[in-house]
Amino acid sequence: MTALLLVLLPQTAHALSNERLNDQLMKLDPQTRLEQTCDTEVMDQINRERSTFNVDKVIAYTFHDPVIQDDLLTAPGAVLRSNGRWYRLSYRCQTGPRHLDAHQLNYRIGAEIPRAQWPALYLYD
Secondary structure, rough: OOOOOOOOOOOOOOOOOOOHHHHHHOOOHHHHHHHHHHHHHHHHHHHHHHHOOOEEEEEEOOOOOOOOOOOOEEEEEEEEOOOOOEEEEEEEEOOOOOOOOEEEEEEEEEOOOHHHHHHHOOOOO
């Protein structure tokens, strides 16, 4: 069974409020910074809203490359790792122009990925 959860953030997300982290992100090229920010924001949002999840990793490009348009990242083929298990994930993340915070975030958690498929997808414990 596929879990579905859509989240709209009416205000800036809180995952990246750490100035030290923001300083490090600003050293990245804008596209990489957008992806890293969105991965971190979706991980934080899921952990705050879904008590059964303890997400420690999000990868935006496992099944499909993310699509980037200005301040918008759409990741239809992402994955997340929670409690030692990998799950399909898709998300859409709109940031500000510096790509340091999510202004709008929608996500959908999909099915668990069987362990037998992990090597082919470069997933790990």
